[in-house]
Amino acid sequence: MNKQQYLIIIIFILQLVIINYQINARNLIDEIESGPAEDMDPEAPIPILKEEKRQKRDKKKNRKDNTDRNGKQKQSLIDWSMSLTESDYNASDWRYKFRSSSISDYFDQYLIRLSKIFLNNNAIVNFAMIGACDGKTDPTIKYRFLKYPHWRAVFVEPMTINIRDLNIYITENGAANRSHIIQAAVTEKCEDPYILVERPLYEEKDPDTPHWLRRQIGAIVPKGRTTPRSKDWIVEKVECLTPSDVLKSWATSAVVSKKPSKSNNRVTKRRPHVLKIDVEGHDFQVLTGFISPSTPRNELPLLVEFEAKSIAEKFPLAKELLESRGYIVSNFGQDGFAMLKGSEISSFTKQVNEKPSSTVSEINIPDADMYT
Numbered sequence: 001m002n003k004q005q006y007l008i009i010i011i012f013i014l015q016l017v018i019i020n021y022q023i024n025a026r027n028l029i030d031e032i033e034s035g036p037a038e039d040m041d042p043e044a045p046i047p048i049l050k051e052e053k054r055q056k057r058d059k060k061k062n063r064k065d066n067t068d069r070n071g072k073q074k075q076s077l078i079d080w081s082m083s084l085t086e087s088d089y090n091a092s093d094w095r096y097k098f099r100s101s102s103i104s105d106y107f108d109q110y111l112i113r114l115s116k117i118f119l120n121n122n123a124i125v126n127f128a129m130i131g132a133c134d135g136k137t138d139p140t141i142k143y144r145f146l147k148y149p150h151w152r153a154v155f156v157e158p159m160t161i162n163i164r165d166l167n168i169y170i171t172e173n174g175a176a177n178r179s180h181i182i183q184a185a186v187t188e189k190c191e192d193p194y195i196l197v198e199r200p201l202y203e204e205k206d207p208d209t210p211h212w213l214r215r216q217i218g219a220i221v222p223k224g225r226t227t228p229r230s231k232d233w234i235v236e237k238v239e240c241l242t243p244s245d246v247l248k249s250w251a252t253s254a255v256v257s258k259k260p261s262k263s264n265n266r267v268t269k270r271r272p273h274v275l276k277i278d279v280e281g282h283d284f285q286v287l288t289g290f291i292s293p294s295t296p297r298n299e300l301p302l303l304v305e306f307e308a309k310s311i312a313e314k315f316p317l318a319k320e321l322l323e324s325r326g327y328i329v330s331n332f333g334q335d336g337f338a339m340l341k342g343s344e345i346s347s348f349t350k351q352v353n354e355k356p357s358s359t360v361s362e363i364n365i366p367d368a369d370m371y372t
Contacts, residue, residue, distance in 0.1 A: 076123040080114055080302065081342030089328050089341065103335040104139075107305040110339060111144060111274060114302060118273075119150050127153040128246070128272035128301070130186050130286050131279035134165035140276055140305075145175065152178045154250040154270075158185040158197045158238045159218055180253040182246065183238060185220060187282065188289035190240035196221035198228055198235045205232070219280050243289040244269065247299065275301035283336075284311040287318055291325055300325060300340055308336030 087093065094106045118125045127145055132155035135141045145151050155170075157163050163183045170179050185195045199218035202209040221235060228235050241249075247269035275290060277283050283306045290301065304327070308315050315336065319329045326344035330337040 072121050072123040076118045076121040079117045081345040084342035103330045103333045103337045107337045125151045126272050127274045129276045130156045132157045134162045135169045146173045154180045156182045184241040188285045195240040272301045275304045277306040281310045283307045284314045302340050304338040306336045309334050
């Protein structure tokens with residue numbers, strides 16, 4: 001056998017080695033991509049490599065999703081603030097602007113406008129209602145929240161029968177996956193973890209009584225009393241929550257968000273763009289809890305409706321507080337309406353954008369719901 005024949009044999013063997021190496025490499029790649037065999041040792045390195053790869057991919061995707069989400073929310077806030085003009089800041093002219101003397105109409109008209117702006121940006125409107133009752137007669141729930149899929153909501157209601165029917169109503173209307181329902185009483189400051197509330201027994205004793213009497217009459221029991229005011233009333237013991245507690249619970253709700261809002265092991269709060277309060281005479285305490293001097297600007301609701309008549313003598317105090325935080329407030333009436341000035345929104349977003357040493361993730365993640 002001459003040298004040329006030896007060379008041909010060596011080249012042939014090398015080709016076989018290369019082909020075998022390529023086959024083994026392809027098999028290894030296929031195993032990593034398809035996952036381990038059923039009888040494979042769970043401690044083997046291949047699935048570990050796959051899990052690390054998946055975790056890195058998911059982390060990158062979540063980072064991108066957070067950036068995209070916050071970008072849409074922030075742009076919606078900017079667009080909303082830019083849409084407001086000086087004519088919107090004259091509460092006395094609202095009756096001419098909307099051709100109505102109903103303060104609830106003013107709230108609803110601005111609510112529709114805000115909702116359209118967020119929808120155009122593919123963003124989410126956050127709606128918080130304190131004192132949601134069973135949801136069936138509230139126009140904002142019935143005609144706005146249930147009709148607008150880009151809305152998310154937290155509903156707080158103390159009475160057990162109302163909570164039961166609210167859950168049914170929301171579920172039957174296909175909105176359970178974007179609702180967070182809490183049974184509790186909300187007040188500015190909780191001195192005890194639980195609080196007593198009371199309601200009449202019309203539901204049990206006279207079901208033909210009008211809905212507002214059966215379901216919408218109730219109150220927090222005054223301190224020092226633990227029994228019903230009469231034999232026709234019932235007392236319930238429910239959890240006491242502050243507005244801050246409500247927003248934290250909402251932010252960590254798996255129903256509303258697949259990924260709870262957290263930063264540096266600190267739970268953030270979900271900002272309510274629309275806040276509605278209807279708590280039978282306790283509106284002032286709830287309102288001041290949401291709009292207190294210590295409430296960060298990025299947590300202030302954009303639109304607020306409350307029962308002005310029920311707080312009566314405290315309305316001037318409520319108006320003074322709201323105006324000090326940058327709100328335009330309606331004149332006194334059955335209802336109260338307040339709207340955060342666009343300058344208060346745009347100045348805050350501008351400050352965030354001008355942070356010189358912050359990256360996108362540093363701006364959005366520490367206050368993940370700053371814009372949401």
